[in-house]
Amino acid sequence: MKTSIATVSISGELPEKLAAIAAAGFDGVEIFENDFLAFDGSPKDVGRMVRDLGLEITLFQPFRDFEGMPASHRQRTFDRAELKFDIMQELGTDLVLVCSNVSPVSLGGVDRAAADFHELGERAAKRGLRVGFEALAWGRHINDHRDAWEIVRRADHQNVGLILDSFHSLSRKIDINSIRSIPKDKIFIVQLADAPLIDMDLLYWSRHFRNMPGEGDLPVTAFTAAIAQTGYDGYFSLEIFNDQFRGGSTRSIAADGHRSLIYLGDQVRRVPGAEGLTVPAMPDRTTVEGVAFVEFSADQEDARNLVAILKTLGFRKTKIHRTKKVELFEQGDIRLLVNTEDSGFANTSFAVHGTSAYAVALAVDDAEKALVRAIALGAEPFGQPVAEGEVEIPAIRGVGGGLIYLIDHKSDLGRFSEIDFRPSEEADHAVVSAHLQRVDHIAQTVAYDEMLTWLLFYASIFEAHKTPMVDIIDPSGVVRSQVVENNSGALRITLNGAENRRTLAGHFIAEKFGSGVQHLAFETPDIFATAAALRENGFRALPISANYYGDVEARFGLDPELSERLKAENILYDRDDGGEYFQLYSGTFGEGFFFEIVQRTGYRGYGAPNAIFRIAALKKQMRPEGIPTV
């Protein structure tokens, strides 16, 4: 499997695009004609630039409105083709994409089209070039790869072949099995794109909503596997039209693209009959068994405030790091570290982002394998010196430059807190346990245009799936929310994408100078027992509007006594087919960080219907400190 991407998929000017494509690790690049036309250099210059970067030009595209033209237009169509051939020879590429005709004057007819392609093949052959035909989903006469293949078959020319594109075939729900009857040598290149499943006009959907394989909902893996099963092992090339990518970071979108192909190849090679695909072997997706710890970076003053809140939440200081200013707080299976070092990564993170939950440690089945897989998928490994005898925990960079530590029980890793820490001498006798057992979920807030990046990041490295996107209505705008979770519930990360800085999520990103963990949710088996303990500890719950409780009582037909208790404790309520959900929030801390406590009895969601009330309450609380309200 060789990887390629069309220049149209990412933003920037041509030299910038090519540099980013090379840096991301692609083998080749499709030159999209407009990128070349707008560039102020000759085709030779472009070819040289591409090759100097170690890339190959896989395709020149698109050549439009070719096949089946009436006699009055036919000659000019071939003249146009000859001019494209001139450019291709100068560029140094042998393959052009001809997409099916959309012109209202085109005549259609399989044999007429086949004759046109035969002649084009003859002309191409004279120059050592090849022609690939692709059925656009909205082609006037040809809009199905099976018909395009029939034309290529009848054209019967060595220099004419088929180009398959996952979007065009899957958007029309064309049977993937039809690919298996196409000989591999007649597939000249494969283009790939995914898309979210929204029922809309095909052209509009294609032009605005395409995304990287694995970022959308189309069966791109099955499509690619069907191709691999033919024995095809050539270029797989991304061709993505997406408004967000067009405005996004060139390098980051290119890196996402490369990751999506590597991940796709890794899935496809596991499909029976598709093992022939040449892809780098890597360990299986990592099974996450839990959240081993969450680490905060803070200065002394913020740390005092944070620790005070942790104590009201029922956490006790259990251990102190032997050589660093790091303290461990525990409750149930939850471990929180507070790092106030004056140097090192935590300190740097503090300097940039202020007090934040900058690192999350995941308990996995095999940390070493997890690291290998993450790196194979383009994750950036992280390491910093540790004192002699201390445990060096493998880590990768995650959302907002924060860290994801990987911990297992195959080595000393699982014993890091015994090895690196000594018991605390503080007794914290006054702290009452709040019965918190485990981290239920970690909520990360990201700029909206990073959402897909991190969904793909998590889902490609870890054994997990993503849930459908939900719109959360913040009083000042829409926040998109999507969850990466595994079946056991040990890994649950909610990603909230903020489109503007006036939303609570957007405010957090702006104030914190970047994406990151905005809240941690802990699980309790008994929300009312927890609420009582919290009260004893002096915890102040986020006050929820009284109006909410009348509605929740009516909506779910709750016992008035229960809704009174919920109201008294500021507990939010939701229910689904699986069971009930109770939510209790802290106020905000620092740049908008907060804690949540949940009880779930079979409930599978995250309380999305309650988000609007939680956001309104948080904003009300923060207002004096300057959330803009206009």
Next chain:
Amino acid sequence: MKTSIATVSISGELPEKLAAIAAAGFDGVEIFENDFLAFDGSPKDVGRMVRDLGLEITLFQPFRDFEGMPASHRQRTFDRAELKFDIMQELGTDLVLVCSNVSPVSLGGVDRAAADFHELGERAAKRGLRVGFEALAWGRHINDHRDAWEIVRRADHQNVGLILDSFHSLSRKIDINSIRSIPKDKIFIVQLADAPLIDMDLLYWSRHFRNMPGEGDLPVTAFTAAIAQTGYDGYFSLEIFNDQFRGGSTRSIAADGHRSLIYLGDQVRRVPGAEGLTVPAMPDRTTVEGVAFVEFSADQEDARNLVAILKTLGFRKTKIHRTKKVELFEQGDIRLLVNTEDSGFANTSFAVHGTSAYAVALAVDDAEKALVRAIALGAEPFGQPVAEGEVEIPAIRGVGGGLIYLIDHKSDLGRFSEIDFRPSEEADHAVVSAHLQRVDHIAQTVAYDEMLTWLLFYASIFEAHKTPMVDIIDPSGVVRSQVVENNSGALRITLNGAENRRTLAGHFIAEKFGSGVQHLAFETPDIFATAAALRENGFRALPISANYYGDVEARFGLDPELSERLKAENILYDRDDGGEYFQLYSGTFGEGFFFEIVQRTGYRGYGAPNAIFRIAALKKQMRPEGIPTV
């Protein structure tokens, strides 16, 4: 016609929303339940707040999943209704919206639903309340206002009526004539929304794409006229779900909404049979006959540079203002003013925005009437003191706070340049006329979320229509472009909406601190004669990539000699069914302002296919001065 808007249509928290709705001039407001639930005050508080602002609560909504429930759910459904009734009585509103049931457990059946509504009517009547039934376009059993009306008819209760919503009816293309058979007293309220015509899933379309009447493509005027023809003259209430509005400026979106209703009423009252609608009378839409002048504000240094460019474009200084530092430059019918006053509005504009084309004067049939209409539609009039004997030109505030002057020939207005100006003594002998005849179009760049505001502004005040939106691909993102033009071509304003600041358009807005005129296009009858004259004047055309010309020659089958001439002069070419289009650009000036020269021979567009090449060339030129490229 009484005007109302649902709180869900605009962003912000409830008090902020209500204040903006009152400030925009609405008579009433629909309280959307979630806005009330998230608000930390009692229903009585909300009612008081509304009434203190001089508003009426027109509706409490929505009450969901009511009609046709099975016996097991029916009792709780009525219990829920009674709780809503409690809230309504405290709020002080008598009307609730029941939208058609979407619950999978609902049973359907017109008579079952009618019986449910009869009972609900009985309960409502006891409290002096009324119930309105609305068919959601995606209702499970009822999704057509004709069926909803049949249920209301059979419910046969004075306190039960129908709610019509333009989106639900028009999105399903339900025959508008069916409205004419509904008695006016059974229409309890009318909700209005428009939407762009994009073929997609109804619920997704409704939740994200609705906009104000006149901003989209649905026949909302015909829908409203059909209602007015029944004799209905009650509340028309906006209910808009739009991601952009949810993140937009609360006051500005509310003002747009009010303008849209006033404009709609003005159109509807002209429909035969709909004259009964009570709407403020106002003059007809204003006919624009041309661009009388464009005025630049600049300091001395920028003015020198600007004047130098104007001279290379073939403009001569013809007049000087008698009392102000304002000079007039002329060529053909084009008049450009350069204002370097040290005080007054032009100077203030300069201080904020830098050198810019801050004012556009439109020649209209009747300036006085135009002003009256503009003010009736919520435009802000502008005036500043003039010296005795000078002409005071009526004006309104336009895009980015700039000015639109209104000039006619019914008064001294048309002679302002004779009255206020004296002849210039400079001869400008060296300047060669470039045969520029008139302003072809004015290109304004606006933040994307202001696009609809200004489209509605122009189209409601002036006799003009809008063209479909076109996506312009800037190397760093998408720019949305839409044109307001009249049939004569005398008024042509292109609006470019920038989504991020890395696009050329976005850079302009960011650097200039706001939306405004980014370029002026002048018309010539002979682009090559103009190019020759420009060369003589020392004008430097924007260099276009040589690659462009090979493609344009092939694409249009141009005579190679013509394409060589185009290339030599850096002229861009396009063609449509009407004729040909030639475009020649200057480089940028100041914060990204530039000039365009066009020749059109029946061509109706604006060269959108060439925009990508023009943008690439402008960005290349600007790069040294710091357009971010990554």
